[in-house]
Each structure stands twice: as C-alpha cells, then as structure tokens.
Amino acid sequence: MKILRDEISREYTEVATVPARGYHFNTGRAALAMNGYQQDWLEGIPESVIVSFSGMGNPFAMGMPVDGEYVVDIGSVAGLDATIAARVVGPAGHAVGVDMTQAMLDKADAGKAEMGLDQLEFRHGFAESLPVSNGWADLVISNGVVNLSPDKDRVFKEIFRVLRPGGRIQIADITVDKEIPEGAKRDIDLWTN
C-alpha cells in the first residue's frame, strides 16, 4: 500500500504544483463546469484552490450541508469542497479536510488563511484511517478518492465509524462498465493515472 500511496501522492503533488500541465482527467474550472458546480459556490474562493480541483463529480449535487453541521471531506486535495462546506455550515459548524499529500495540504491551508474561515481545518491522514473521532460527523463527502484506495471496505468502515447515527455520505467517484482484469489491477500506472 505504501508504494501505491507514494505514487498517488507524486501524481497529486503535480496537480497541486502544476495544475495546468494537463492530465487524463479534467481539472479546475473545466472540471467544475463538467460536474455541475454552481458559480455562486465558488465566489470568493482563491483561484489557487480552484485550479487544482480534480474531482469526479459533485457531492453537493445531492444536497448542501446545513448550518452548524460537522463535515469530513476525504481526500480534500486543495480544499475546494471542504471550503464550500465550511462556508455553508458557518461558525457553529466545522469542516475537516483530510489528505495524504503535503503539497495539497499546504495549498489548502494557504487558501484557508486567505479566506479566514475558523471553522475550516485540514489534517494529514488516510482514507483507511481517518484522523477523526467516532461519531463526530453529520456528513462525509469525498470526490474522486475512494477509487484510489486498494482497501475500499476499510474506507467505508472508517466512514461509518466517524459518522453519527443518522449521518449521511455524499460521494463522487468513478465506476466502470467492465470487470477490471487482475493484470490491470496490478498496474500501478492505472491506479495513479
């Protein structure tokens, strides 16, 4: 798992530091338009955060968090979804973004500082072992990250652990129409790229 995590971090360090390089997935405003993000959600968010967005869908299309809720964003990259959530939940709520790539955490922290949102926080961690206490969250979101884990059962057990009873998940990710052959599952390039 460490080799895979290192390779994924290397790829997403590129997305953090050279977002305009061009990838096999859409990034920034092109991806946001593709995924149905509303313009008013993005107003006032630093462009440095927006350009490194690399999500596969839109967790907020299934409903916005509400005032005072506690939200966890798994694989928060440069912090866009966590920032949107933090603004909506307001000072009575809290949004925690979790990511394993330091370059993304640095970028997210810089965006947070620019926006001055006390209810927004970014923590280093992994989807398989979230740095969040039991039953803390009202809502868990994620965007294009669960597919990167080789242990998805553990990821969902972790999500279940950090949610309060009655808590929700709203996740964007990818699916495939065909069974992935074992050889392809062992191709680290297909996991990361």
Add this chain to the structure above:
Amino acid sequence: MAAGFEGFEITWRKNVFDGAALPRKEVTYFGTRGVNFRAKKPD
C-alpha cells in the same frame, strides 16, 4: 452496501473524462464514468 449503510443511491453518472488534455484509452475501454452516490448510517 458495505459497513451497514442504508439507502444507497446513485444519483448521477457522466463521462467526466471527456475533453481531458491527455485522454487514456483505458477510460473508453472500461467505460469509466464519474458518479455521485449517497447513503445513510442508520439512526
């Protein structure tokens, strides 16, 4: 769905790779799509 969730529902599905700068043939071959899904931890 794993881990005891209820009410699992896929609400949206789309080829979010369309127009990417460096398209990969595997995306087309495997029919890879972006999805939104939701579920709930029981009360």
